[in-house]
Every structure is written in structure tokens, then in C-alpha cells.
Amino acid sequence: MSYLIAISGKGGVGKTTVAGLLVNRLVKRGCKPVLAIDADPNTCLDRVLGVSVDKTIGGVREEAREIAGKGMASGIAKRELLEMKIEESLVEANDFDLIAMGRPEGPGCYCYANNVLRTTITAISNHYPYVVLDNEAGLENLSRRIILEIDLLIIVTDPSRSGFETVSRLYHLSREMEIKFNRLVIIVNKLRNDKLPDSVSSLKMSTGADLVVGLPENTEIAEFQEDGKSLNLLSIDNPVSNRLDKLLTELFIERKD
Ligand SMILES: Nc1ncnc2c1ncn2[C@@H]1O[C@H](COP(=O)(O)OP(=O)(O)OP(=O)(O)O)[C@@H](O)[C@H]1O
Ligand SMILES: [Mg+2]
Known part of the structure; x- marks a missing residue:
């Protein structure tokens, strides 16, 4: 079983x-190895990770739809073809692989392909001890139930009042949609001083979050992304990266090196 971290x-x-x-x-x-899943139609996790995606799952689904539309594949062959193409779309790096979801289905759900996608992605995920799922804004992907069991849901916000209101809304929406997760961490990103706003404690209480973590606004990260550089190359003492490492320790995700 893999440990799934979903970010929203x-x-x-x-x-x-x-x-x-x-x-x-x-x-x-x-x-x-880690499996990174980019579930944002506007694929951009690849650049952050220093790799590049050629094929997305959305593209694969369209190819399968065309083949099925032309009546060119029998049931079994169609499934195998889809599975093969999904594996082809996996970007392999040294210690992690990346799969990008691309566009969601258009009008008229192609349910057959979506079901195959769901089971295949679940099967692929099972090969990795850790899976990190980056989402588009909101809860769309989680509600599509591409992945069923979330170990850790991270909701990221800026330190603004409206940001906190959004966290609260997303949390309640996740409950309404019965999205299942074992632990919840709220990350307050881009803090201008190291102090979390006072309203953090009531947000923590109302959402039942296990932890609330502050990350500083950081020039190195901003510059890296302005230049389209991979975050793999950040300096070893980058405070944002170090704080996230500490979070992993706090979550009892042990070092294995
Ligand atoms: N701690 C930080 N310090 C400075 N800049 C940051 C920090 N975190 C993120 N940024 C910058 O904020 C911008 C948005 O970040 P990012 O793309 O990660 O947000 P996102 O939530 O994934 O956006 P989207 O909703 O469009 O997917 C980027 O330019 C990034 O460099
Ligand atoms: Mg994003």
C-alpha cells in the first residue's frame, strides 16, 4: 500500500x-520511488520537478475514444491498449515518476475509459511507497474519485482572511463530498514574517487539522519559478524546503537513507 499525499x-x-x-x-x-501525479489540466509540476511531460492521461483517453469510435478494438484489446498507453505516458526520472492527468473529460463522460483510468492509476500507484497528488484549485479531482484513499490531505493557503475562509469552505466541502482522508495539515504559505495569524487556532479547531504549518515567503523559490528552473536545485538550506522536511518528520515519515 502506498502513502498518498493529496494537495489542495x-x-x-x-x-x-x-x-x-x-x-x-x-x-x-x-x-x-515517489509517484507524482499532476492532476491540474494546466500541467506544470513537470517543470518544477525538472522533467517534461509529452503525453497526458487526457490525451490517452481521447486516443482510446477515437479507436473505440471507429470500432477498431474489441473489449479486451481496448482495455489493454488503454493500459499500455497509460504506462507510456509515465515520465520516468531517477527516483520518482510523474503522470499528468491533462484535460478532464469533455461533455459526455467517456465512462469506460475513466473506469480503466481509475483502476490503472490505482494499480500503478500501488507500486510506489509514496504518491504525491498535485491538484488544480478546488476539490474537482478529489471529487472525481480518481484516488480513493488519501492518507494525508494538505490544504494550502496564503495568510489572508479570505484564504482562511477558503480553507474552511474546502474542508466542509470535502466532508459533504465524503472525501476520505486520515490526516489533515493546513499549510499557510508565503508568510511575510515568521508569525502565523492569530486566527490559526480557530481554523485548526474548526477543521480538526492535525497540524498547521507556516512557510515563509522566499525569494529563492520565487526567482527559481520566474526563471522556470527546477526546484531540485534549490540551496540545501532553503527554509521552505527545510520546513517541509520537518513536517515529514512530524508526520512520522521516517528517513530511510
Ligand atoms: N513560499 C513561497 N515564497 C515565494 N514564492 C512562492 C512561495 N510559494 C509559492 N510561490 C510562488 O507563487 C506562485 C504560485 O505558486 P504555485 O504555482 O505553486 O501555486 P499553485 O497553488 O499551484 O497555483 P495554481 O492554482 O495556478 O495551480 C509561483 O510563482 C511560486 O514561485
Ligand atoms: Mg498548481
């Missing part, structure tokens, strides 16, 4: 940054 939050708060840094830190502490 409103737009632009730092979800992909946190996802990329967590993949790096997991790998560095020997918790590898």
Missing part, C-alpha cells in the same frame, strides 16, 4: 510548489 487549495497559493518540494524531500530521505 485555492488558485496560486503554492500547491504545485509544495507538491514539488515534498517529492524532493521524500526522495532525499530515501522514501522512494
Whole structure:
């Protein structure tokens, strides 16, 4: 069984940054291989991780739809073809692999392919001890039930009041949608001083979050992303990356190196 970390939050708060840094830190502490899943249609985790995606799962689904539409494949062959193409879309790096979901289905759900996608992605995930899922803003992907069992849900926010309100809304929505997760961590990103806002304690209480973690606004990260550079190359003492490493320790994710 793999340990699944799913990252959610409103737009632009730092979800992909946190996802990329967590993949790096997991790998560095020997918790590898990691499967990174980019569930944002606007694929960008690849750049953060220093790799590049050619094929997305959305593209694979469209190819399968065309083949099925032309009546070119029997039931079994169709399934095998889809599975093969899903595996082809996996980007392999040294210590992690990346799969990008690409566009979600358009109007008229292609349920057959989606079911195959779901089972195949679950099967692929099972080969990795750790899976990190980066989402688009909101809970769309989680509600699509691509992945069923979330060990750790991370909701990222900025330190603003409206950001905190969004965390609260997302938390309640996740309950309404019966998204299952074992632990919840709220990350307050881009703090201008190291102090978390006072309202953190009531947010922690109302959501039942296990931990609330503050991450500083950091020029090195901002510059790296402005230049399109992979976060793998951040300096060893980067405070954001180090704080996330400490979070892994707090979550009892042991070093294996
Ligand atoms: N701690 C930080 N310090 C400085 N800049 C940061 C920090 N975290 C994220 N950023 C910057 O904020 C911007 C948005 O980050 P990111 O792409 O990770 O957000 P996101 O939540 O994934 O966005 P989207 O909703 O578009 O997917 C990026 O330019 C990134 O470099
Ligand atoms: Mg993102």
C-alpha cells in the first residue's frame, strides 16, 4: 500500500510548489520511488520537478475514444491498449515518476475509459511507497474519485482572511463530498514574517487539522519559478524546503537513507 499525499487549495497559493518540494524531500530521505501525479489540466509540476511531460492521461483517453469510435478494438484489446498507453505516458526520472492527468473529460463522460483510468492509476500507484497528488484549485479531482484513499490531505493557503475562509469552505466541502482522508495539515504559505495569524487556532479547531504549518515567503523559490528552473536545485538550506522536511518528520515519515 502506498502513502498518498493529496494537495489542495485555492488558485496560486503554492500547491504545485509544495507538491514539488515534498517529492524532493521524500526522495532525499530515501522514501522512494515517489509517484507524482499532476492532476491540474494546466500541467506544470513537470517543470518544477525538472522533467517534461509529452503525453497526458487526457490525451490517452481521447486516443482510446477515437479507436473505440471507429470500432477498431474489441473489449479486451481496448482495455489493454488503454493500459499500455497509460504506462507510456509515465515520465520516468531517477527516483520518482510523474503522470499528468491533462484535460478532464469533455461533455459526455467517456465512462469506460475513466473506469480503466481509475483502476490503472490505482494499480500503478500501488507500486510506489509514496504518491504525491498535485491538484488544480478546488476539490474537482478529489471529487472525481480518481484516488480513493488519501492518507494525508494538505490544504494550502496564503495568510489572508479570505484564504482562511477558503480553507474552511474546502474542508466542509470535502466532508459533504465524503472525501476520505486520515490526516489533515493546513499549510499557510508565503508568510511575510515568521508569525502565523492569530486566527490559526480557530481554523485548526474548526477543521480538526492535525497540524498547521507556516512557510515563509522566499525569494529563492520565487526567482527559481520566474526563471522556470527546477526546484531540485534549490540551496540545501532553503527554509521552505527545510520546513517541509520537518513536517515529514512530524508526520512520522521516517528517513530511510
Ligand atoms: N513560499 C513561497 N515564497 C515565494 N514564492 C512562492 C512561495 N510559494 C509559492 N510561490 C510562488 O507563487 C506562485 C504560485 O505558486 P504555485 O504555482 O505553486 O501555486 P499553485 O497553488 O499551484 O497555483 P495554481 O492554482 O495556478 O495551480 C509561483 O510563482 C511560486 O514561485
Ligand atoms: Mg498548481
